[in-house]
Amino acid sequence: MLRWPETAQPLRRMETDAHVAEEGGFDYEAVLAACARGETAALRLLYDRDAPRLLGVAMRIVRQIELAEDVVHDAFVQIWRGARTFDPARGAGRTWVYSVLRHRALNAVRARGREVLADSENLARMTDIGPNATLAAELAADAPALRRCLEALTGEQRDSILLAYLQGFSHGQIARQLNAPLGTVKSWIRRGLDALRRCLE
């Protein structure tokens, strides 16, 4: 099965396609279309390019290498089997791939009971990489709009949203981390998300 990529769609599509340009010419949509046709070489291309970053995202959420590799394994199997359901009209291929991975990782911590994970010594390690400290590092020059809009939020709103997204924290974990009542955290997140959406419109 060495036909791919010779006979597949050209990897580089329209030069005006913003996310393709951002990703250095890697065409996630073409790769997913090839996966949908059953070409394992396409999945391997995706693996070679994105497995380390996907494992990094999984590690950030599940915090244990064996579990993170299970998450990446399960995500690649789901990507392979679900590639035919991916609809380019609904969003970018790269976003879809990372969403599959994120939900796998979130399911894994939910299954293990992430309350337990957070109460252990992990919490001490988590606080070393607080959301404010990571903000600058996480948001490089390629996301000026999101960065500006996050900076416009209150500190509590921003911290809550980043703890949830970057570290997979539950409402309860965020409440403990920020030493605030659960209901307060829920409303910080809702208001923060509302403000973010308006700001990014």
Added chain:
Amino acid sequence: MNLTEPDDIQHLAAEYVLGVLTADEAAVFERRLANDGALRAAVAAWEERLSVLDRGTAPAQPRPQLWARIERTIAATRAAPSPARWPQRLWANLALWRGLAAAGVAASLLLGVYAAMRDDPRPAFTVVLAAQDRAPGWIVEISAEGDLRLTPLRDTVVGPNQALQFWTLRDPAQGPISLGLVPPDRTTRIEAARLPPVAPNQLFELTLEPAAGSPIGRPTGPILYVGRAVAVR
């Protein structure tokens, strides 16, 4: 979950993408997602907004075996099904014991895949759990140290008040031993300390049980997947 107001849709979609819904809320939400275009559009928009946050994540190097494992699972998904008889009550039915020899055939097909991947520490035993339609549904790998890994090869629908329970049968006189409840959609690991010893031809199966598991310590619901352990040489 009331999804009639645009604000509700936005909040739920955002909270789903952010990852703060509980497991139950997320499961309900995903079922709605399948039939609700407006909800899907809201989710896609939030994924697009927030996904740039992943770009700065420090990469981590997967161990070399990870790709081989993915390739194996995918190959098993495609493996040709083998004929098998399928009664609803496994433990009492002799016809099935004969039919299950065929599941061993599916497993040995997979062993060819293993043989091609020498860089991966090979398991001591594998079991292909076949579904009623005879297609491989799950793969069980048991390491030389006795640790077990159970990986789904297909989707299994489990209702809100149901659970999948994993069993093995060492000694028909003793009856099946529960290995616990397993999530239908991801890999489960069981440590050697929590497993009985495994011998060639040992039966493994997944049954559909009440959410808290079988109340009587042996299978009560339908058998969804079943197979026999094959030693890897």
